Amino acid sequence: MALLQPLLRLLLLRPPPPPPQRTPHLPPPSASTRRVAAASAAALLLLAAASPPPRPARAEPGGGEDDVDETHVVRLFEGASPSVVFIKDLLVVAQPRGRDGRGAQPVYDEEGGATVEGTGSGFVWDSSGHIVTNYHVVAKLAGDGSESHRCKVFLEDSSGTSYSKEGRLIGYDTAHDLAVLKVDVDGDKLRPALIGTSRGLRVGQSCFAIGNPLGYEHTLTTGVVSGLGREIPSPDGRVIRGAIQTDAAINAGNSGGPLIDSYGHVIGVNTATFTRKGSGISSGVNFAIPIDTVVQSVPNLIVYGTTVSNRF
Template sequence: MVVAVAASSHTLATPSSPLSTTICCSNSINKNLALTRRRALVFSSTVILSPLLNFYHPNSTSAIALPEDELQQEEDRLVHLFQETSPSVVSIQDLELANNRKSTSNEVLPIDDENAKVEGKGSGFIWDKFGHIVTNYHVVAKLAKDKSGSQRCKVLLVDAKGNSFFKEGKIVGYDPDYDLAVLKVDAEGYELKPIVLGTSHDLRVGQSCFAIGNPYGFEDTLTTGVVSGLGREIPSPNGRAIRGAIQTDAAINAGNSGGPLINSYGHAIGVNTATFTRKGTGVSSGVNFAIPIDTVVKNVPYLIVYGTPYSDRY
């Protein structure tokens, strides 16, 4: 059952060395011929051994790059990828206010209210500098359906300078058919870093991908994998099929929902949304899914402007 939840190449450079040595000597100096040849042989041997000595000498500046160097470069690349992308990812908490704190949706969220009950957690990402946040519908479904004024949404963001802050997220629009929703936070005085959008129509099975989110409430978690399959079909919260989903083995668990699936350039290629779990265990099987970013780009602008998906307006 599907449960909604949250190559690098290298070149070896060897020092250049002559393959042969030309020795010129005068015919009139026969007595020194043997000595000259002996010196030539010694010289030639030294030239041949020189690159080998450079190869094995650990302190040689011209030594061939060892595998550890390539590994370090790959690790540095992943660290940089995370550092550049994570400020665009947010943590979302679904809150229910205590009975005596129910209020209108226009009231400022008491984010420090100890009586507020955390109903669920998820992830999202910054869509634009105006404070729009994209996430899964199932992450904020209670807020979308709330008519009592008891539901609130608490969003943890990081600005472009690395400063963390909390804001209330107001729901702007949602589309259960594609399990998408848009929140809006008051970002005045903060410089937000919107995520860089990629494309999903040109994805290939086997290419690297990465998920950033807040699984089980552990903020800013990076998991790695590959695109395992394309064109999958998964159920939406209202039971309809979401077609064209991306399958990946990058770990997606409860709390990852709504966070971005990114490529090796840090561009969003999907919205993490679901995973297959082993029946009765709740443990991910490693078969995970994301809504393709092309679908997101098509639908989110309508949610921001109209509050409803394009299909509901006609």
């Protein structure tokens, strides 16, 4: 009994455990309280919808998919543009002979050439100095000789240096609106264009036109292949079949320039555009001669001068 007394004293000195807490019973919310809560939630949703979305972080230069595509187009132009040339059709006008029998000197413009009658584009075919363009760009060179026409070709060599050379017409194909010029330039200064194929083209794939529209040299326009197998008129009244339709802008001065694909390969020769009546502005319906047709015609023009149909 003496041993149990200390234990009893400890038990008596320990405070009793606290009573369990009871959750107060709240009455259910009234109808007016529920309406106020619903109105508050609706207001918060409206504020969230009206607030502008967070702005995306700005991509660093050279990063992001858009920047990659843009860089690709820039490199595409830089690689292909040295192969594109600017062609001027020049007319040398000689004054009548004087009483002393001497012939008058030609009338020159400020560039040291003759009067500019027309402009166009072309591209370097090979390192021998052959230039491919449209026949209608240089048609006056193939005239009857009553007027003294000559052609000036503005080129850019591999180092980026620009210069001009006189171009000689060595062959033309009126049925396909094609012509070949020859310039006397060292082969190592020329950068021939990369020739692709028009076989297997699909509507919707990207394409790019490089030329000299309205006299503005080395202009790039972009678009897609809008249609295939189109028919367009040729200078001799025939029909050029299989033409490529594109919405890449083609205007006066683009004729003869290359239409290239996303790899920088020439897939066509820019030739024609439909314009809005009376405006002279392209309607976005433009055409190029397929490069497979060009590949069949140009070697014959280089060797024989004209196509068989034009020789007889």
